Amino acid sequence: MEKIELLAPAGSLESLYAAVNSGCDAVYLGGSKFSARAYASNFGEEEMKEAVLYCHLNSVKIYVTINTLIKDKEVREAIEYVNFLQSIGVDGVIVQDLGLAYLIRKNFKDIELHGSTQISIHNGEGAKALNDLGFKRIVLARECTLKEIEYISKDLGIETEIFVHGALCVSYSGQCLMSSMIGGRSGNRGKCAQSCRQNYKLINEKTGEETEGYLLSPKDLAFIENIGEIIESGTASLKIEGRMKRPEYVAGVVSMYRKAIDAYYAGEPFDYDTAMKNLAKLFNREGFSKGYLFKNTGSDMMSFKFPRNTGVVIGEAVSSNEVLLKENIVIGDGIRFGEEGFTISSISVKGKSVEEAYMGDVAKLKEGKFKEGEKIYKTSDVKLLKSYENTFKTQYLKKNPLDIEVYFKIGDKMKLTTSFKGKVFEVYGEEVQTPLKRPLFKENIEENLKKTGNTPFEVNSITFSEYEEGFMAISALNNLRRTLIEKIINWVKIDRGLVEKLDLNRETKNIKELPSLLVIVQNLKQLKGAYEGGARDIAINPFMRGTNIDFSQIPEDLNLYLRLPTIIKEEYRMVSAYIEQNIDKIKGLITSNFGITSEFHNRTSIIFDYKGNLFNKYSIDFLESMVDGVTLSLELNKSELKDVSKGTPLTPYVYIYGKVESMISEYCPIGATFGGKCEVKGCNIACEKGDFVLRDRLKEDFRVKTDKFCRSHIYNSHPLNLIDNIKELKGINISNFRVDFVDEDEDRVHHIVEAILSGDNIEGEGKFTKGQYKRGVE
Known part of the structure; x- marks a missing residue:
């Protein structure tokens, strides 16, 4: 079995370094154009070149998201951008727009075409159709169950990618027009206003019954506990969501999934409980859910009470500024209580100022304005975040080992030989001189060859095919080492060249009445x-x-x-x-x-x-x-x-x-709130017992209807x-x-x-x- 790919998000170069140094097999990122995370930092052309080289030096693949819808006036710019990406060696592009896919298929052979989850492929027949139309990989809808993933990936033999961690949209991706219809900010163009994270009332117009909360706000996904089942499903890639997240988040999530995957392949135990606790410390919305992996569509996958990072409970308030701790805290931690929060600037225990307080302590926090008995949450864990800083502050934390062979003979040019990824490299330096005084000993040569500094390489071993006690200036030796490294780096750089004449011709007009x-x-x-x-x-x-x-x-x-x-x-x-x-x-x-x-x-x-x-x-x-x-x-x-x-x-x-149908969801807010228990989806067909609307904070009503398969359809208010x-x-x-x-x-x-x-x-x-x-x- 080919080992599954762990695919990490990168919203910046720092996040890219964090992902690679934490053990990902591939990264996905957005360029400065046409990315569905328009508010991420994203990568300019020079940064993109640097990202490609960095990834390929570390044997990591790089996929670029061009997953927004493209206007006619933007088409040429978009296809020229793909031309640039394929020329610098990007491994694949993740595309939503069918027109762009059409032109990529016509013009490029060296770059993989991946179908974005925005295309809403959710069944085997659709996956096969898209595969036949030129998509090498399909990013399946998050709503697919494990059984459906296995059927598409293993039984049909289609290369798939699935989300295993991070934010979950309540609507099928690509099927949401709510942000666009309300405020003109299109999720399909990367500018979603996150209408789903707002407070709503669900009202039964027949009875007057109502319920209120963040009724369209799902918890984040976390599939780490199911990593073995997912690997066995046959999917090719496990995708972590989070291009808007900080590098520490990327490092933490990637490292934990890396360890879980490796433990499964090695048949070794893995501490899932600790992993889940640490993942929650990085980000969670009232905990995590398994999404739709096992057909769940109910209220336990939703964060009805709080739509943002909930944090983890650290204790209970015993006074307006004192907390009986269930978890350790340090100065700099982020604290939340209700809708408010602050960063801890001082802690005192029993009247004494401390840097850290521990489980069982009653800690006094200067900024606290708590209600007695209120639960207090930690939303930012300084110690945990600092533990991941080295993954992005040291660019080449992971270095490629080189075994170097040295030829050092008086009267001949010094030669260094090594291999990297199966390719042999040789470089020649200056001629080795007869020493006038002290020769250059083996130990001196070895010491200077190992000074690779801030490069992606480290010297693993040095052997001498020939050695005589000759002399060479240390500066010349250092230049030869740099030449060897530059030669390897230049070989890793891919320059496929631009396609000179792009084909933008169209299909024959064949309009039917x-x-x-x-x-x-x-x-x-x-x-x-x-x-x-x-x-x-x-x-x-x-x-x-x-x-x-x-x-x-x-x-x-x-x-x-x-x-x-x-x-x-x-x-x-x-x-x-x-x-x-x-x-x-x-x-x-x-x-x-x-x-x-x-x-x-x-x-x-x-x-x-x-x-x-x-x-x-x-x-x-x-x-x-x-x-x-x-x-x-x-x-x-x-x-x-x-x-x-x-x-x-x-x-x-x-x-x-x-x-306009603003959303279509596998989750039904009617069944999750007004429903009882039944064999179908646990809702007692509540939707048949009334006429329902979702009312937003502006008192606009959005009609909610259901189909015979218990999916909900939410329609624009007007x-x-x-x-x-x-x-x-x-x-x-x-x-x-x-x-x-x-x-x-x-x-x-x-x-x-x-x-x-x-x-x-x-x-x-x-x-x-x-x-x-x-x-x-x-």
Whole structure:
């Protein structure tokens, strides 16, 4: 079995050094452009070159994240950036944007293409489809279970990467539009405002019941206790999240996972309890969770009370500034109580000032303003953090050993020979002279050759193939040692050269005729309202809770489409069978699930859904062989819609009305809070006992609905309304439109469809949003 890769985050050069010196096998980092962690330090071009060399000298691979969506006007800059990365020897790029993937596949052979978790690949069929389309590695959705990981990795033989530690998004990655819709900060562009970490009320509108807390804030993942099972799953890479974290965090987490992995392979015991305690000291949100690895979707994976670093309990307040300690503390530690906190500047025990206080002591902290009996937390452990400082303050903590052979003979040039990574290196120096006084002894030569200083090498052994008692200046000997090291370093540096002529050609235009207005409904009452309003091309999601389709009741002049979930996991075969059973009764499918798209694209018409995040014209070209039409990203403004739709090989749809699906989650806030116990997901089907909304601090209500697979769908508080912009959109050659109904009643659906078809608008009939149509996202 090939040893599994431990993949570490690096948000800065210091974090890179920390990761490598702590034992990672690979690092992932963002460049100064197109990184989904826009607020990390990230790497400029010179820093990137340094990072690549440093990693390769240490036999560590380096992957660069270009995992944001790319606007049309940015495409050339993005592909030129990839050109630079492949030229300097980057091992792989992690990509979300399908257009960029399309161009990478066309232009480069020496750099691996990895599919970002932002593409939301969560089943074997989707992984295989993406693999067939040129992705060497798939970063699986965090929602995949161990069984699903094993099936994709081992049974299908697809190279996968999974997250094993760090922050967990409540929504499937790449499927969250909440930050974008609320404030224009797009998670798909690396600028998420973390709406999920805010306080919400969940309200049952039928009963008036409500609950409040950080209802969308998950705990961080920690899979270290399951390292053996994960290794045996067949996945290729274990990924630690944390490009925004400090170097000490990176060092601590990497070192603990390194030890756990090595212990498993060696068949040796590992102290998981201590590891978990230290991981909690570095960062935790009310502890850790196993996420979805074992199908958990309940409240115990959430940090309802506190969305930030919780810290670890160090004791209980016995007065306003005194704590009975359960853990040691030192000056400089960070302390939290409730929502407040401080850094310890002084400690006194029994009236005496001390640097450190111990378990069992009653410690007086000058800054304390505690309530008696209150739990006190340590959020920053100075001693632990300092123990990791050497990993990034000493650049070459880990050095490569060299065995050097010396040729030192009077009248000949001195020669040094060594090998590194299977390559033999020879360098020649000055001629060895007959000594006038004292010769240069072996001990002198050995002493100076070992002075490798701040380089990535250390001399392991020195042997002499020939030695005579000759003479050479120490400066000349030192120069020869430096020449040898520089020769090795220059060999490690990769210069593949730039691809001189980049191919930005497009697919042949092959537009198929599709309905000019497509109406999406969620139940049969809405379908009836849409039909009576004049719509004849209607899609319904048969897998939303409460929806049952009787095909015999569908009017003969209605062209029925099935709108399928983006997320289809263990139920994939059932969904596939349902489509197969009814394929002669439908006009086509609307989906952004790669597995379904791949399976049925030769059988029926397919329109790719907006959750596929099609952001530039090349992303449409990527799908040209698989679909007939596409729904463009809702994060594009008018000008960008014009750019994308120009010359496209597929029919582009623009979403003109509806409450946008802001999140889709394997976790259900209704079941986790209002639910009881049941055999399915422990929620007693609470979602069927009311109509639910999430209310934010601005008193905006976000509708929460569930599907038949117990996933939750959260919709924007106000409908997007571009109905009065239809004429304007037609002016930029967009003539296919889409309407989505979520919680509108039959009459409202009828009215809106009728207004669209008659050329009216519905402004003034409620509170609407234009979304990104005017402003766009940064």
